[in-house]
Amino acid sequence: MPPRDLRQITVVTKYELLKYLRGRRLLIIIALIAVISVLGLVVPLITGSGYDPNPQTFTSGILSEVGILVVLCATFFGADAIVSEFEQKTGLLLFPNAVKRHVLVLGKFIASAMVSVGAVALYYAITTIAVVVIDGSIAANTSLSFLYALAYLFGILAVAYFFSAILRSSVYSTVLTFFTFFLILPIIDRVGSSIAHFKPWFSITFASGIVLDILQQPYPVDVVRTAERTFRNTTRTLTVAQYYPSVAQGLAVIFVYFIIGLILALFITKRREM
Amino acid sequence: MTDAIRTENLRKQFGQFEALKDLNLTIEPGVCVGYLGPNGAGKTTTIKILTSLLRPTGGKAFLNGIDVVRNPKEALAGVGAVVETPQLYPQLTPVEILSYLGQLRGLDSNVIRERSVAVLEEVKMSDSAHKRTGEFSTGMKQRVAIAQALLHDPSILILDEPTIGLDPRGMIEVRELIKQLKERDFTIFMSSHLLNEVQEVCDKVAIVDKGTLLVYDTVANLSTVSESRVSLTAVEPITAEQCASVRALPNVRSVKRVDTSELLINVEGGLQEQSDLLDQIKHVGIRVAFYRPAGSAIEDIYLRLVPEEEY
Numbered sequence: 001m002p003p004r005d006l007r008q009i010t011v012v013t014k015y016e017l018l019k020y021l022r023g024r025r026l027l028i029i030i031a032l033i034a035v036i037s038v039l040g041l042v043v044p045l046i047t048g049s050g051y052d053p054n055p056q057t058f059t060s061g062i063l064s065e066v067g068i069l070v071v072l073c074a075t076f077f078g079a080d081a082i083v084s085e086f087e088q089k090t091g092l093l094l095f096p097n098a099v100k101r102h103v104l105v106l107g108k109f110i111a112s113a114m115v116s117v118g119a120v121a122l123y124y125a126i127t128t129i130a131v132v133v134i135d136g137s138i139a140a141n142t143s144l145s146f147l148y149a150l151a152y153l154f155g156i157l158a159v160a161y162f163f164s165a166i167l168r169s170s171v172y173s174t175v176l177t178f179f180t181f182f183l184i185l186p187i188i189d190r191v192g193s194s195i196a197h198f199k200p201w202f203s204i205t206f207a208s209g210i211v212l213d214i215l216q217q218p219y220p221v222d223v224v225r226t227a228e229r230t231f232r233n234t235t236r237t238l239t240v241a242q243y244y245p246s247v248a249q250g251l252a253v254i255f256v257y258f259i260i261g262l263i264l265a266l267f268i269t270k271r272r273e274m
Numbered sequence: 275m276t277d278a279i280r281t282e283n284l285r286k287q288f289g290q291f292e293a294l295k296d297l298n299l300t301i302e303p304g305v306c307v308g309y310l311g312p313n314g315a316g317k318t319t320t321i322k323i324l325t326s327l328l329r330p331t332g333g334k335a336f337l338n339g340i341d342v343v344r345n346p347k348e349a350l351a352g353v354g355a356v357v358e359t360p361q362l363y364p365q366l367t368p369v370e371i372l373s374y375l376g377q378l379r380g381l382d383s384n385v386i387r388e389r390s391v392a393v394l395e396e397v398k399m400s401d402s403a404h405k406r407t408g409e410f411s412t413g414m415k416q417r418v419a420i421a422q423a424l425l426h427d428p429s430i431l432i433l434d435e436p437t438i439g440l441d442p443r444g445m446i447e448v449r450e451l452i453k454q455l456k457e458r459d460f461t462i463f464m465s466s467h468l469l470n471e472v473q474e475v476c477d478k479v480a481i482v483d484k485g486t487l488l489v490y491d492t493v494a495n496l497s498t499v500s501e502s503r504v505s506l507t508a509v510e511p512i513t514a515e516q517c518a519s520v521r522a523l524p525n526v527r528s529v530k531r532v533d534t535s536e537l538l539i540n541v542e543g544g545l546q547e548q549s550d551l552l553d554q555i556k557h558v559g560i561r562v563a564f565y566r567p568a569g570s571a572i573e574d575i576y577l578r579l580v581p582e583e584e585y
Contacts, residue, residue, distance in 0.1 A: 002351050003380040011377040015366070022365040022406075092360035093371075093419060096325035096432075098351040099378050274327040 002098035012099075012107020013114070016081075020115045025076040029119045032072065036065045037126045041134075051134055059139035060215045062127045067208055069123055070153045071181040073116035078160030079177040080170035081108045082269055087170055091274050101270045109161055109262065116153050120146070141214045148250070152208040155254040156181050158261030159204070165268040181205055192243075197224075199243040204257045206243075210250035220244045276339035278303040278430050278461035279324065284333035286319050286485075293319040295485040296333065301478075303429070306452070306462040308472030308493075310572070311482040312580055317465040318358065320482070321434045324463075325355045337430060351379070354423030355432040359416055359439050364408030368399055368418045371407065372425055379426045386425075393421040396451060412439035420448065424455075431455060433464040437471065449475055473572045481579055488579045496575050504548055505568040508535045509561040519558040523551060538568055 002008070020026050040062040044051050052058040082105065085091035094104065124146045132138055160177040167173040185205040192200035199222065200206045213220055223242045228235055245253070279301040286294040294316045301307050311317050322328040323335050326346040335342045340349040362371055369390055376386035394400050397417040402410070407418065416439045423431060436452070437445040452462060452475050466472050472479060473493055480490040489496070506520075511534040520537065521529045525547045527540040541547050552565050 001380060002347060002378070007380075008378055011374065015363075015370070015374040018370070019363060019365045089358070089361040090363055092327070092357045093362065093375075093422065095327055096350060096353070096355040096357060097375060097378050098347045098349075098353075098380075100347055271329075273329060274322065 005100060005103050008099050008103045009107045009110065012104055013110045016108050016111030017114060020077065020111065026115060026119075029069075029072060029076060030122070033069065033119060033123045033126065036069070037062070037123065037130070040065070040127075041130055053135070055131055055135045055137050055139040056215050056217055058135060059127060059131050059142055059145075060212050062130065063124070063145065063212060063215070066120070066123060066149050066211055067152075067205070068182065069120060070116075070149060070156065070208075071178065073119050073153060074156045074160040074181065075174055075178045077112040077116050078109075078157045079164055079174040081112055081161060082164040082265065083167055083173050084164075084170050086272065086274055087168070095274060101272075102266045105161065105165075105266050105269050109157070109265075112157055112161075113154060116157060117150060120149050120153060124149070139215055140217065144214050145211055148208075148211045148214060148247075151251060151254045151258075152204070152211055155204050155207075155257040155261070158258045158265065160261075161265035162261045162268070165265040165272065193241055197239050197241050199241075201243075201245060201249055202253065204254055207245050207250040207253035209245050210247050213244055214247065219247070275303060277301060277336065278305070278338060279463055280336040280339075281320070281324075282334045282336075284320070284323065284335055285331045286316070286323060286328060287331040293485050294323075294330070297482070297485070297487055299480060299487060299490060301461060301463060303461050304459045305478055306456045306460075306476045307464065307478045307480055308476035308572075309463060309465040309480050309482065310467070310469065310472060310576060311465075312467070315483045315580075316485040317482060318434055319485075321355075321357055321432055321463075321465055324432055325353070325357055326350060327357060352429040353432060354426065354428035354430070355434075356416070356419045356423050356436055357432075357434045359412060359435075360419050362407040362410065362415050362418055364406060367404050367406055368394060368421065369403050371418065372422055375422050376425055381426055389425050389427070390421075393424045394418075396424065397421045398447060413441055413444050416440055417444070420451070428460070430461045430463070433462065435465055435467070437466070437468065445471075469573045469576055479572055479575075481576060483580045489575065493572065496572060502541050502544065502548060502574065503568045504539050504541060504551070505532070505564070505566055506537045506539060506555065506560070506562060507564040508537075509563045511535050512537060512560060516558055516560050520555060520560070523554050523558075525551060535563075 052061060085094060128138060128142060163173045163176050167176065185203045189200045189203050189206045192198050222244060225240045227238050229238050277300050279299070281297050281299045284294050284297040297320060309317050309320070319328060323330050324337065324342060326342055329343060337349040338352050342349040366374065372390040373386050376389070394403050397420050399414065399417050399421060402414060407415065420436065437448050440448060449471060452464065455462060464476065476493060478490065478492050479496060481488045517529060517531060517537065520526060520539065525542045527542050530538040532538055541551055552562065555562060
């Protein structure tokens with residue numbers, strides 16, 4: 001008899017991790033983390049601006065690229081995880097085994113999450129060490145920021161898996177994942193805040209603001225300012241808004257993306273034919 | 275005894291195209307069945323439904339009595355399959371791929387180690403056992419795919435065009451391997467478009483065309499009911515009178531002149547009738563240089579049942 005599902009999930013995870021460890025993508029991500037970290041530490045010295053004496057601001061500055069790192073991890077380790085089995089025909093080897101499709105998806109997802117968590121953890125570790133060495137103290141809530149970054153990672157990784165389950169090409173899935181979280185949703189966030197003056201609370205990229213906002217003391221709140229401006233005898237009311245997700249709201253939105261993304265990925269992969 | 279493979283009114287539709295139409299097929303344990311048909315006949319569709327890669331539009335499919343659609347995990351537990359030419363994970367070696375699939379199938383690590391050595395030896399891949407598969411040729415990948423299908427010593431082996439992508443030596447080796455597996459009481463369900471391969475290897479033949487099963491019988495029965503074709507080459511040119519005399523001999527259905535000293539004769543019956551005909555041809559005054567079968571019984575049946583497709 002084949003082993004229980006849980007045992008099979010660990011087997012899938014183990015070999016997916018082995019594939020990642022031997023692939024080029026992990027090396028690219030590690031190199032990227034090194035570059036981002038070095039730039040964050042070297043640029044202030046080169047420009048002569050020096051390091052911010054406030055550990056909160058300093059940490060927030062170095063960690064400002066965590067969003068792009070998370071998006072790259074989801075793109076590299078999630079976007080083609082399912083579709084490649086169909087497109088590259090490795091599924092012909094894997095699927096005719098005594099193993100349920102959802103076991104394969106969960107095993108792969110855990111492996112993608114583990115390797116991505118490792119990458120984000122490395123980024124936070126480098127940052128924390130640098131801040132401690134330079135400032136002598138660690139920014140408050142750095143650990144919370146790390147946890148929120150992981151939550152954001154799981155949320156978009158689940159959506160990346162959904163794209164991977166539904167699309168027929170690795171390229172489409174990879175491009176869609178990257179541009180959804182790097183371009184499309186951030187544009188909606190900005191248009192919503194700056195032009196349409198609504199709070200894009202439903203967007204996971206907006207919700208991901210909690211990752212860096214938690215480092216600010218006190219936690220920022222929404223600011224909506226209106227002012228009247230007269231131009232060529234016409235008076236107009238201008239509204240300037242800065243919206244911030246609350247921690248609870250941000251986590252709730254991320255959780256919804258995670259659950260819906262993963263459930264859809266599981267359902268579609270189970271139904272998908274080869 | 276439970277049937278090894280059974281399909282009941284199995285149907286599969288892709289949009290307007292009906293790939294399988296109420297396929298009913300029962301394969302007893304320990305039998306090697308060749309599954310023949312032209313391209314698009316429904317061979318791979320049947321195999322993909324049996325291996326849970328496709329869902330049927332209607333009907334049922336059972337492996338060892340277990341419904342593949344309802345319980346794929348249980349149904350596939352005793353099955354080894356090679357569907358089309360599967361690709362391998364380029365980051366892994368054959369040994370690692372076997373270990374991965376062996377663990378998924380619940381094999382003990384010692385068993386995986388021993389079986390991996392044995393099956394890689396069987397498919398002649400021992401020398402490449404620890405090389406990453408990224409640079410492997412199609413033939414090498416096909417050998418590893420066959421090895422993984424044998425790893426857990428399954429009771430049913432489902433092979434979709436198992437010799438595709440292999441060089442002539444590889445094809446012969448795989449045929450020999452399948453013959454050995456037959457002796458070990460595997461149930462083998464093998465699709466192929468190589469008619470001689472099926473005749474050489476299989477006990478039974480199922481011919482499918484346009485999603486419909488046309489015939490399913492033993493190779494021996496099909497050979498008996500079939501008419502056979504022989505090629506005759508004479509030492510001297512064959513005269514028109516001699517050709518007419520051959521045409522008039524018992525059991526001769528038709529005679530076609532290939533060149534001045536060669537005839538192609540369709541004979542009704544099997545080996546006995548062919549032997550009798552040779553004696554009679556000698557009495558006609560033809561000095562026979564070569565007398566050999568032209569085409570196989572399965573080939574004749576296939577050509578008779580499967581109409582020529584116009585593209």
